[in-house]
Amino acid sequence: MHVHRYEKLWFGAALLLIVLFIATVVFGAVGAGIQMIDDEAGTVDPSNLSEHPRFSETGVVESDDADTDYEVRIVAYHPTYAPTTVTVPVDSTITFYLTSGDVIHGFDMVGTNVNAMVIPGQVTSFTVEFDETGEYDFICNEYCGPQHHIMEGAVEVVSQEEWNSDGGGDS
C-alpha cells in the first residue's frame, strides 16, 4: 500500500498533538501541585456554630496537631467572613477550617492555588504554607446573594520577627 508523503506527515503531526494533549492533562493532574479537598474534616450543624468546639472560636489559633503550626478558622456568612482578616507568620504550616452559616460560598485566594467551596454543614479543610510575606486577598467566587460582589477578606503573612513581636491574630 502506498501512503502519500504528505499524508504521513499529517499522520505524524496528529499523533504528536495527541501526545502533547495527554501530557498537558497529566501535568495538570499531578505536576501542578493541585490537591482536591475531601470531606475528611467532617460535618457541623450550621445553625449552632457558636457551640462548636472549633468554630466557637474563630480566627488564628495555635494548633494541637503535630503536623500543623496554626489553625485559621473562618465562618462565611453572606456577605462577609468572620473574621475578615487574619494574620499568620511566613514559613509556617497553616491549616484552614472553613464553614458557612447560611448558603454556599467560595474561598478563592487570588494569585495562589487556594480555591475552595464553603458549604453549610460541611467543614472545608486544607493546609498551606506561605513562603513569602504580603497580603493575600481572598474573595467569594460562588454566587451567594445580592451582596456577593463585596464578599472578600485577606490573609496577611508577616515575617517571623513581626509575628513574635505582636503575637499575630485576627480582626
Ligand code: CUA
Ligand atoms: Cu459569598 Cu458569594
